[in-house]
Amino acid sequence: xxxxxxVNGIIIDAENKKSxxxxxxxxxxxxxxxxxxxxxxxxxxxxxxKYVSPGFIDIHMHEEDLSLxxxxxxDIADTMLNMGVTTCIVGNCGNNRQSIExxxxxxxxxxxxxxxMSYIGxxxxxxxxxxxxxxxxxxxxxxxxxxxxxxxxxxxxAVGVSxxxxxxxxxxxxxxxxxxxxxxxxxxxxxxAHYRKDAIYALDAIKEMAQIGKESRIPFQISHxxxxxxxxxxxxxxxxxxxxxxxxxxxxxxxxxxxxxxxxIGSAVFDDGCLEIWNKDYDSIMLTEEPFKGMFCDKxxxxxxxxxxxxxxxxxxxxxxxxxxxxxxxxxxxxxSDGIYRNHSGHPRGAGTFPRVIGHYVRxxxxxxxxDAIYKMTYMPAxxxxxxxKGLIKEGYDADITIFDYSTILDKATFQDPQVRxxxxxxxxVNGKIAVEEGRTINxxxxxFFKRGEA
Numbered sequence: 001x002x003x004x005x006x007v008n009g010i011i012i013d014a015e016n017k018k019s020x021x022x023x024x025x026x027x028x029x030x031x032x033x034x035x036x037x038x039x040x041x042x043x044x045x046x047x048x049x050k051y052v053s054p055g056f057i058d059i060h061m062h063e064e065d066l067s068l069x070x071x072x073x074x075d076i077a078d079t080m081l082n083m084g085v086t087t088c089i090v091g092n093c094g095n096n097r098q099s100i101e102x103x104x105x106x107x108x109x110x111x112x113x114x115x116x117m118s119y120i121g122x123x124x125x126x127x128x129x130x131x132x133x134x135x136x137x138x139x140x141x142x143x144x145x146x147x148x149x150x151x152x153x154x155x156x157x158a159v160g161v162s163x164x165x166x167x168x169x170x171x172x173x174x175x176x177x178x179x180x181x182x183x184x185x186x187x188x189x190x191x192x193a194h195y196r197k198d199a200i201y202a203l204d205a206i207k208e209m210a211q212i213g214k215e216s217r218i219p220f221q222i223s224h225x226x227x228x229x230x231x232x233x234x235x236x237x238x239x240x241x242x243x244x245x246x247x248x249x250x251x252x253x254x255x256x257x258x259x260x261x262x263x264x265i266g267s268a269v270f271d272d273g274c275l276e277i278w279n280k281d282y283d284s285i286m287l288t289e290e291p292f293k294g295m296f297c298d299k300x301x302x303x304x305x306x307x308x309x310x311x312x313x314x315x316x317x318x319x320x321x322x323x324x325x326x327x328x329x330x331x332x333x334x335x336x337s338d339g340i341y342r343n344h345s346g347h348p349r350g351a352g353t354f355p356r357v358i359g360h361y362v363r364x365x366x367x368x369x370x371x372d373a374i375y376k377m378t379y380m381p382a383x384x385x386x387x388x389x390k391g392l393i394k395e396g397y398d399a400d401i402t403i404f405d406y407s408t409i410l411d412k413a414t415f416q417d418p419q420v421r422x423x424x425x426x427x428x429x430v431n432g433k434i435a436v437e438e439g440r441t442i443n444x445x446x447x448x449f450f451k452r453g454e455a
Contacts, residue, residue: 001039006401009047019051029433030396031401054379056086057087057089058353059221060092060336075341077444077447081444089159090117092162094123113430115400115431118449121164123171129146135170147179162193183218189452193212198228198229202237221253224261226328258348258349260316261315265309278316280317282297284296286314313346325368328376334380335357336381341418347418359422400431409423410423
């Protein structure tokens with residue numbers, strides 16, 4: 001007998017960008033049958049003409065701080081599940097909130113709302129070896145220690161290495177390449193980077209990332225292009241990315257569907273000169289936590305927050321939406337949330353990215369094609385990560401499935417209330433277990449930590 005049978009659904013073939021009516025059988029965490037499924041099941045889900053999609057894969061988000069999660073209170077992982085995401089890649093932008101081993105152990109013991117895999121972050125490694133001045137290059141001895149730590153993390157199962165170049169201006173290109181010494185030439189890994197600098201500096205930043213990928217001979221992922229180049233030079237950025245990819249460098253990109261970014265107010269992103277680069281004023285920056293929650297800055301508040309509350313997340317309304325759409329439609333760009341919260345505050349992308357793409361940009365605005373969007377949030381990231389069992393609804397694949405109502409799906413999270421549950425996500429199945437049922441979370445511990453090659 002099957003564990004779960006889904007009937008009357010419109011099953012999406014993300015690989016071939018089409019769909020068909022049919023049933024799905026699930027047993028022991030795997031999809032065992034697709035089509036006309038006659039076998040009985042313990043649980044039957046009537047999808048009633050709704051779309052049945054592979055679970056969304058978020059190739060770029062930021063994990064929980066385990067000091068919160070150990071209380072079994074989830075921040076970002078719960079909102080990922082709510083919007084149909086079943087697998088997330090964490091440790092992005094050079095930053096891990098704890099060691100990969102500690103994160104893995106916790107999830108293996110307690111479970112998680114969604115599946116996690118992780119990069120090892122360069123900025124995190126710098127802190128571990130005592131290279132704590134973000135404006136200085138690491139010493140030769142510190143780099144040698146990081147080389148060993150990178151190899152150890154990759155041996156443990158890390159996806160690869162991530163960089164937060166803008167967050168740590170002292171990292172030069174040489175250091176970024178040198179820390180990969182023990183893993184160079186491996187095409188089963190990924191490098192990913194938060195660019196060096198945005199707006200007028202974005203093209204140089206893209207060239208630097210391409211150089212790191214070329215010299216390390218490891219496939220490279222440019223993180224959140226939308227917040228890098230949506231300042232008037234997206235066309236040039238995408239052409240440059242095409243040229244680099246066509247030259248033989250393995251380069252792909254992710255982006256999120258919002259014209260505002262979010263990061264810590266005390267980070268180097270907000271160093272002197274940022275507003276001039278963006279051609280904006282202080283009032284384009286909103287603080288997200290008490291005692292300034294929802295307040296837009298003036299010079300005095302901006303400087304006070306940076307000095308006294310450096311770990312507060314801020315939202316910067318500085319990008320051009322038409323260029324966001326341009327990025328999302330490019331064939332080398334996949335959908336990712338860059339989701340991050342602190343004390344349940346932050347940017348709505350962590351709760352709304354995937355429903356927003358389908359409901360707003362595909363259905364309502366008709367600025368993206370439906371199957372292209374689904375491909376960019378399922379099979380495309382699965383291929384990039386070399387998953388063998390995720391990203392498709394296919395016999396033998398993991399039963400990570402999202403069922404949504406195309407007529408109602410839409411993000412509801414706002415910049416003022418950034419964790420509101422979206423509409424239209426009816427069911428989410430994680431590793432063969434129902435996690436969201438009729439729009440309600442009923443199980444948030446079915447997610448696993450996967451080491452590279454296990455998914």
